[in-house]
Amino acid sequence: MNRNLLISLVDKVVRVDRGGPESRIGKLLTAGEDHFVLLTEKDGIVYYKTQHIKSITVNSRDGMEFKVEDPEDDSYLLPTNFKTVVSNFLHQWVKVNRGGPEMLEGIMEEVTDDYITIFSKDEIIRLAMYHVRNISLGTSKKEEENKNEGNNETTNNNTTNNNSVNNKGRNARNRKR
Secondary structure, three states: OHHHHHHHHOOOOOOOOOOOOEEEEEEEEEEEEEEEEEEEOOOOEEEHHHOOOOOOOOOOOOOOOOOOOOOOOOHHHOOOHHHHHOOOOOOEEEEEOOOOOOOOOEEEEEEOOOOEEEOOEEEEEEEEEEHHHHEEEEOOHHHHHHHHHHHHHHHHHHHHHHHHHHHEEEHHHHOOO
């Protein structure tokens, strides 16, 4: 993708790629030499390497639905190139190539010109820098599970409360008969 084209799309809601697991809709925040920053509803701020982008779509007629507030300017990285973006995530939990079969999630341990190293579960994974299509800070599986458990407890409590209310209503109706 041409940097001038990307700059012309800053602050617009776009779809990156037409479909598939890596396709995302979001607001283009900024464009660097070889990458751009996209704010998405589901994944937050994602850094894309332009080399791997097949298409960018702007819906000029109706627009695309997007309901996320703009982050503060200092809440995302503004480096000039993608390697610097990746280097800034050293020793942090990251998601790489989100959505596809090559998705990785783990702690970024090393960044070189040729590859990155990620610790994921019991594995040490080296991924060629060329094949890093996008990257973002991720949440660990445990954090996501804790959020889900909290949601499940709320759901379970609501279900229990609803069942109690329903049972009381049934019992009152049965007594009237």
